[in-house]
Amino acid sequence: MSILLPVDIASPAQLSELITQLHTYRNQLRDAAVQAKVKKTRLIAPELSNELVNLLHNNKADPGDSAQLELLHKELQKVLTTAPVVHITLAANPGRTLRRQLTVWFRTQIEQTSLLTFAVRSDIGGGLLLQAGSHFYDYSFRDRILANKSRLMEIANV
Amino acid sequence: MDGLQIWLIAVLVIINLGTLMWASYQDRKARQKPTPKIYDIHLEGTKVFSDVDLAEIQKVAQQQLQHAAEEAAQRLQKSLNNSVDQVAADINDTLSTNLSAEFEKYQVSLGALRDQTIEQFGKIQQELDHKRIELSEHLERQIAAEQEKRLAHFDDRINDVVTSYIAESLGNQVDLGAQTDYILSTLEANKEQIKKDILS
Numbered sequence: 001m002s003i004l005l006p007v008d009i010a011s012p013a014q015l016s017e018l019i020t021q022l023h024t025y026r027n028q029l030r031d032a033a034v035q036a037k038v039k040k041t042r043l044i045a046p047e048l049s050n051e052l053v054n055l056l057h058n059n060k061a062d063p064g065d066s067a068q069l070e071l072l073h074k075e076l077q078k079v080l081t082t083a084p085v086v087h088i089t090l091a092a093n094p095g096r097t098l099r100r101q102l103t104v105w106f107r108t109q110i111e112q113t114s115l116l117t118f119a120v121r122s123d124i125g126g127g128l129l130l131q132a133g134s135h136f137y138d139y140s141f142r143d144r145i146l147a148n149k150s151r152l153m154e155i156a157n158v
Numbered sequence: 159m160d161g162l163q164i165w166l167i168a169v170l171v172i173i174n175l176g177t178l179m180w181a182s183y184q185d186r187k188a189r190q191k192p193t194p195k196i197y198d199i200h201l202e203g204t205k206v207f208s209d210v211d212l213a214e215i216q217k218v219a220q221q222q223l224q225h226a227a228e229e230a231a232q233r234l235q236k237s238l239n240n241s242v243d244q245v246a247a248d249i250n251d252t253l254s255t256n257l258s259a260e261f262e263k264y265q266v267s268l269g270a271l272r273d274q275t276i277e278q279f280g281k282i283q284q285e286l287d288h289k290r291i292e293l294s295e296h297l298e299r300q301i302a303a304e305q306e307k308r309l310a311h312f313d314d315r316i317n318d319v320v321t322s323y324i325a326e327s328l329g330n331q332v333d334l335g336a337q338t339d340y341i342l343s344t345l346e347a348n349k350e351q352i353k354k355d356i357l358s
Contacts, residue, residue, distance in 0.1 A: 084356045090341075092332040101338065105345060110353050125324040126337050127344065135355040139344045145320050146313075 003075045003113065006054035008096075010103045010116045012085060018051050019076045025052060026069050033066075083113040089121050089129035091141075163256055170249050177245060181238040188230050 009018050028046035036043040045064060048056070055061075055076075061068045086106060088094075094102070099118065106114035121129070125141035145151075334341075345352070 086356065090334060091328070091337070092334050094334055098334055098338055098341075101342065102345075105342060109345075109349055110356055114356075122328065122332065123321045123325045125328060126332060126334075126340070128341050130352065132352070132356045135352075137348065137352065139341075139348070142320060142324055145324075146317060149316060 003072070003079060004058035005079070005107070005113060006051055006058060007100050007103050007107075008054070009051060010099055010118075012080060012083075012115050012117070014051075015076065015080050015083075015115060018055060019073065019080065021049055021052050022055070022069065022073050022076065025063075026066065026073065029064070029066065029069070079113045079115075083115050084111050084132060085115045085117065086110075087117045087119065087131040089119045089124065089131075091120070091122055091124050091126045093120050094118055163260070166252060166256065170245070170252070174245055174249075177238075177241050181234065181241075184234050185231070188227060188234065191227065 005015070006018075009015055025046055025048065032043055032046060035041075043064075048063060055072070056063055059072060061072050063069075088102060090098075099116075103114075103116055106116060123142065125145070127140040127142075127144070129140055130137040
């Protein structure tokens with residue numbers, strides 16, 4: 001099964017939180033089902049968070065189907081342990097839009113289940129630093145400036 | 159001059175001295191040859207020669223003796239001269255032979271010494287060249303290392319300067335919104351490399 005993560009779930013911590021929510025939801029659903037059966041009343045499903053709604057919607061899962069939820073839970077745990085994690089450092093705290101843009105870019109261009117973490121370092125000036133496993137990429141303004149030392153005076157005069 | 163030469167010269171000198179002493183001895187011997195004794199015989203009443211005859215006879219005998227002595231002296235002189243010439247010739251030959259041999263030995267030794275000296279100088283030259291090359295390489299390595307060290311130090315300083323400049327000039331006024339296009343285009347430009355590294 002190829003899982004589609006919600007765009008707002010970017011980091012491993014967020015994914016872990018989503019898994020917990022799903023687990024809790026499954027338990028609540030089971031309890032509600034038992035209660036309804038005992039009391040012979042209509043099943044009242046527990047409330048879903050926006051992230052869970054998006055997750056179920058993206059993966060076309062039925063919120064009342066315990067088997068599908070179980071399968072989804074297992075897949076999410078698998079993603080949590082196997083998905084590539086990319087650490088992105090920016091010059092300022094990224095807003096929601098930029099986080100989403102970057103998450104979408106990595107999940108469409110690199111790997112569907114990519115997980116991202118974000119950090120801030122103001123001394124890089126701009127651009128970004130990327131770290132994935134043992135690989136490190138410096139696409140910062142600072143690196144660009146240092147790569148063109150001959151133009152330092154020009155920059156300083158500005 | 160070695161011991162053999164000294165010994166030979168000493169022997170020759172001894173022979174020469176011996177010859178001279180022998181000649182001198184012969185000369186003295188000839189000079190001291192006892193003259194015939196004259197006996198005065200007084201035979202009263204039996205005189206064979208008269209006083210006049212006796213004088214004449216003595217005179218003749220003396221002349222003959224003198225003549226014999228002169229002849230002996232001449233022969234001795236001749237013999238001595240011959241001996242001296244012979245000894246001198248022998249000494250010359252011996253000296254000439256010895257000197258030639260010694261001179262040849264000297265030349266051989268000198269040649270060997272010259273060859274050895276040339277060889278030694280060659281070795282010294284090679285060692286000097288080797289040492290010079292080593293020193294030169296060592297110096298070049300040191301210069302390169304020092305240059306690298308200074309460049310690294312300069313880079314560190316520049317990094318610090320640029321970093322502090324960026325931090326001070328931009329502060330908290332970084333607009334990531336304005337950088338979004340740059341960030342996404344940079345990622346797009348390096349997509350294949352990032353993909354390859356992340357998925358490997």
